[in-house]
Structure formats: structure tokens, C-alpha cells
Amino acid sequence: MTSYIIFLTCTFGIIAIYAGLIAFEFSGNGLTAYQELLVFAIFPLIALASHQYGYWSGGVSRRFLRKVIDAVPSMLFVKDRQGRFKLANQALADVYGTTVTDIIGKKDKDFNQDIEELDHFSSDDLHVIENLEDKFIPEEEVTDWKGVTRWYQTVKRPLQFVPGGDVHVLGVATDINETKRLQTELLQAQKMEAIGQLAGGIAHDFNNLLTAILGHTQLLKILAQGQEEILRSVNLVEIAANQAAQLTAKLLAFARKGKHQNKAVNLHEIIEECKLFLERAMKGHSKLHHDLQAETAMVMGDPIQLQQVIMNLVLNAKDAVELKWESDAGEKGEIIVKTRSKSREECLDFEDLPKSGERFIELSVIDNGCGAPQDLTTKIFEPFFTTKEPGKGTGMGLPMVFGIVKSHGGGIAFRSEEGQGSVMTILLPKLNE
Numbered sequence: 001m002t003s004y005i006i007f008l009t010c011t012f013g014i015i016a017i018y019a020g021l022i023a024f025e026f027s028g029n030g031l032t033a034y035q036e037l038l039v040f041a042i043f044p045l046i047a048l049a050s051h052q053y054g055y056w057s058g059g060v061s062r063r064f065l066r067k068v069i070d071a072v073p074s075m076l077f078v079k080d081r082q083g084r085f086k087l088a089n090q091a092l093a094d095v096y097g098t099t100v101t102d103i104i105g106k107k108d109k110d111f112n113q114d115i116e117e118l119d120h121f122s123s124d125d126l127h128v129i130e131n132l133e134d135k136f137i138p139e140e141e142v143t144d145w146k147g148v149t150r151w152y153q154t155v156k157r158p159l160q161f162v163p164g165g166d167v168h169v170l171g172v173a174t175d176i177n178e179t180k181r182l183q184t185e186l187l188q189a190q191k192m193e194a195i196g197q198l199a200g201g202i203a204h205d206f207n208n209l210l211t212a213i214l215g216h217t218q219l220l221k222i223l224a225q226g227q228e229e230i231l232r233s234v235n236l237v238e239i240a241a242n243q244a245a246q247l248t249a250k251l252l253a254f255a256r257k258g259k260h261q262n263k264a265v266n267l268h269e270i271i272e273e274c275k276l277f278l279e280r281a282m283k284g285h286s287k288l289h290h291d292l293q294a295e296t297a298m299v300m301g302d303p304i305q306l307q308q309v310i311m312n313l314v315l316n317a318k319d320a321v322e323l324k325w326e327s328d329a330g331e332k333g334e335i336i337v338k339t340r341s342k343s344r345e346e347c348l349d350f351e352d353l354p355k356s357g358e359r360f361i362e363l364s365v366i367d368n369g370c371g372a373p374q375d376l377t378t379k380i381f382e383p384f385f386t387t388k389e390p391g392k393g394t395g396m397g398l399p400m401v402f403g404i405v406k407s408h409g410g411g412i413a414f415r416s417e418e419g420q421g422s423v424m425t426i427l428l429p430k431l432n433e
């Protein structure tokens, strides 16, 4: 039975139906024995009939109210002290993958297996019931019947149907997943901006120092002609300084401070140019496929930088594939470089959709390598983040790619499943033909 209350009032009594139980208080003042009998016999019948047909004394249909409750987009529920649902709406039934009627009398644990969430729900419920006070939960996770976890903002309030009666908890939980996602994205963007400014500032000054060092090594080489030992040392200084210059160039690219060209570029041509080098780099360890179906792959940009983007992404994919398949990679490791033309509407769910541009070239590098855990998917764009052994990776490949994509007015997103593989997708604004 549901937990609606029906009140029928008249001058000599009050009658209520709650949770299918009929309760009435009767004054009996001034009634004859016959009238008393009528009240006792007829009132429950009227109440039962009105309950059955779904009418309230105020003229509000019970079915109407049910429709309203079920139309509320937030999850709405009433639980008793034992955590049994007394009321649930459609939004909650959808999350728990069942029907509203099935939930009644059951507990959260009958639908949700996440122990941490269950503990948290019941301790909040008890707090509300015992302290008779509201509880505002700014954000909490709720796992649905498919195992997907979403963020909710919940308000819980004590509810007593009759004065002095059992206290229940009324809850309204609103899905805030989208707000939470936008907040996280904003924080990440601000973080990248701050790191970019810091890295850019250091790299710029460092570059000036390196120019001086490299200039003087050239001079020293001339002055030290014939002195082999000095020349050997100067050469080592030059090699180290050149490596440092490469690193600062990557930092500058990440900070979008490096100089770059801006001309019409065909992305397919750039991919073709990288092909030979990349195929050699695979050394038979994995297969590299191309699936280039964007009709015209023209973008505005710097061909050298775009080449660096493709190289870095494919080399990362190769490392991931080798890590998963090891010596078997040649058989099983696969990398696909894919392009598609996309309209803005087709990209609306892309996490990093550029603010402007109506048409895009979507470039994806797909691999069936080791993948990355969920919490790493944003970290990988930060400078010097690497999971590779010292000497094998500097952690500057993706920050550079990130900076280049941004300075080309594009967006970048990484999707990965640990142990399964990854997809790195880039959207670049298409050049208007």
C-alpha cells in the first residue's frame, strides 16, 4: 500500500488513511446510538472507497499525485527507520532498474551493492531520523543497476505522519553529474593554464641561456682547434645543450609560446609523410593501419607541429601496444590512424569541443595496447608526467601535443580502458574551402 493520507473531516470526527491503514478519531458528542453506529460503519467504507478509487477529500486525485511524483526528475523517496522504502518515484526506480511498486518495502541494499554508498546512505538517514533535522548532502555518488556511478545532490528531511508517531526520512536526490563534469573540466583547464604560464616563463628564459651556451660552444670549438681533450668536452656540452633546447621547445609548444607557421595544410599529406618513419619505428612489433576518410583534410596550421602531433601519438600507441603484448605484439598489436569530417552537431558530446568552428577534421589514433587507468586520463597532458622508465620517456610528448592542438584552435580527448586499449582524438577546425 502507498503512504498517502486521506482526510475526511466532519463536525464529529476525523478519519485518515495512511499506508493503507484507516485511523479515525471520533468525538461522538450529541449523537444518538444509531448515529454512532452509522459513523463507525459508514466512515470506514467511505474512506476505503475513496482510497480505492483514488480520490482525496480535497478533490485531488491520487493518480494525479502519483503522476506528479513520477514526473519529478529528481529521485524522491521516503524510508522508515529500518531503511525500508515507503515511497519511491519513477526516477529512483529507473536508477535501481526496477518498478516503483517493487521498491516499496525493500532497502537500498536490495538494488545497490556498493558497501561504501550503502553505509553513507544509512548513516545520513539515521542522523535525520534521530536528530529530527534536515541534512544537506552537497554531492554523493549513487551507483545504478548497470554499475554506472553518477553524482547527486541530496536533501533529507525528517517526516512524521502523525504527531508522536514513527519518524521517517524524506529524500530528494538531484542528478548533478553534468555540473560536476563541467566543474572538473574548468578546474583542469585552469590548472593547465597555470602550469602553461609557469612552464612557458621558465622555458623562455632558459632558451635565452641556452642560446648563449650554444653560441659560446661554437666559439670554443674554433678556439680549441687541435686540442682534442677540450674539443671532446665542448662537444659533450653542445650535445647536452641541444637536448635541453629540444626540451624547452616542447615546453614552449605546451605553453603555446613557440613560433609557428600558419598556412593551409592537408592533414592527409602530413600523415603520409610520417608513415614511412612510423612504419620503421614499429620494427614489426605492431601493425599500423590508416583509415583516412575525411573528404578534404585541409586545416590552417604549422605542418611541422602537426607532424609532431601525429608522431607522438603513434609512438605512444606503439609503446602501449608493446607493453601489453610484449613479444606477441607483432601478431596482435594494432594501431589505427583514422580521420573523419565532422559537423559541430556531430561533436557535441566531445569533451573538449572547441568554442568556434562549424566543421572539423577528427583525427584519432586507436590502439589495443595496455590502456591507462581512469584517474590518469587528464594527468597525461601535464608536463613531465610519464609512466615510462627513466630514460624511456620524458613526459613531454602529450603536453606538447596538447599545446599544439590548442594553438591550432582544436580540442583533444583521451579515452582509455585499462588492459584494453586507448583512443586519442583530436578535433581541428576545418579550413573553409
Ligand SMILES: Nc1ncnc2c1ncn2[C@@H]1O[C@H](COP(=O)(O)OP(=O)(O)OP(=O)(O)O)[C@@H](O)[C@H]1O
Pocket: 312, 316, 317, 320, 367, 369, 370, 371, 372, 380, 385, 386, 387, 388, 392, 393, 394, 395, 396, 397, 398, 399, 416, 421, 422
Ligand atoms: N596510447 C596510450 N596508451 C596508454 N597510455 C598512454 C598512451 N599515450 C600516453 N599514455 C600515457 O601517458 C603518459 C604520458 O605520455 P607522453 O607522451 O606525454 O610522455 P611519454 O610518452 O611518457 O614520454 P615522451 O613522449 O616524452 O617520450 C605515458 O607515459 C603513458 O603512461
Ligand SMILES: [Mg+2]
Pocket: 312, 315, 316, 393, 397, 398
Ligand atoms: Mg610520448
